[in-house]
Amino acid sequence: MDREQAKELVVKTFEGPFNENKFINFISNLLKRYDREKVLKPRIGIQGITERFLDFISSWERIGRYEDADKKIIDILIVKLKRGTSLYRARLAQRNFVASYLQGKLGTTSEKDAALVAFVDSDxxxxxxxxxxxxxxFEKTPSGKVKVKEEFTPAKRWSFLVGPYEKSHTAQSRFVPILEDDNWRPNLSDLERAFDVEVVTKEFFEEYRTLFISTKLELDKIVINNKKVKEEFETKRINTVDFAKKLLGQIVFLYFLQKKGWFGVP
Structure with a gap:
């Protein structure tokens, strides 16, 4: 798969309503191959979900299992949320639901190392x-013994919010390198890095810093070469550093409003 095909696959999968066939196709290309015999049909009700999660989950299913080169087990799940339970609510419950599944307390008795999950709103x-x-x-007990303590990665840190109202630029930057390499069967660490938005955040601020510096330098040139602008800056005690900060801050805010669709334009 070439780069443009990989980008198109991400866009078709993540910039529209959830489509199970498109999601499965994306997973197939991302992982290259996985065990489709490990399918679990949709589970519903108190026996399939348990009372603890009934207020948040309407159904869940497993579409397959992936084993990486290090023998790590990664299951692929689709979890449907109940009507009125938005993706912004009950994130802890959603994460704990998958945590119970990984521990073998829900659906199956076997333990797994990780899961790729599509959490889908009711519509x-x-x-x-x-x-x-x-x-x-490892954690030391009061008696001095060392025991192993299980922990789970926070759902917020390891998620991409997708759908017709979201753009997939970040998802493209994280998944395209894996998709375009037909021989790259990602291991658990590769997938963890792909979901690590801290890397994306760092890249954003580095680029923002570069843009701020270039904006400030261009403003310096304008102030030096334009007498009226220079007088305006001096009279109102404006400096190019503060002006550049405010300008870029306003642009980012307008981008946020546009991204939310509040301008009525895409």
């Missing part, structure tokens, strides 16, 4: 593509 427009991983750390 299927808003959905979240998440990565939940089981982690361990």
């Amino acid at each position: 299927e427009n808003d959905w979240r593509f998440s990565f939940v991983k089981m982690e361990y750390r």
Whole structure:
């Protein structure tokens, strides 16, 4: 798959309402191959979901299982949320639901290392593509003994909010390199890095810093070469540093409003 095809696949999968066939196609290209015999049909009700999560989850299913080169088990799940339970609410419950599944307390008795999960809102427009991983750390007990304690990655940190009202630029930057390499079967660490939005945040601020510096330098040139602008800046005690900060801040705010669709334009 070439780069443009990979980008198109991400756009078709993540910039529209949830579509199970498109999601499965994306997973197939991302992982290259996985065990489709490990399908679990949709589970509903108190026996399939347990009373603890009935207020938040309407159904869940497993579309397959992936085993990486290090023998790590990663299951692929689709979790449908109940009407009135938005993706912005009950994130802790959603994460704990998958945590119970990974521990073998829900659906199956076997433990898994991680899960790729599509959390889908009731109208299927808003959905979240998440990565939940089981982690361990050593903890000393009051008696001095060392025991292993299970931990789970926070759902917020390891998720992409997708759907027709969201753009997929970040998802493209994280998944296209894996998709375009037909021989790259990602291991658990690769998937973790792909979902690590801290890397994206760092890149954003580095680029923002570069833009701020270039904006400030251009403003310096204008102030030096334009007498009226220079007088205006001096009279109102404006400096190019503060002006550049305010200008870029306003642009980012307008972008946020446009991204939310509050301007009535795409």
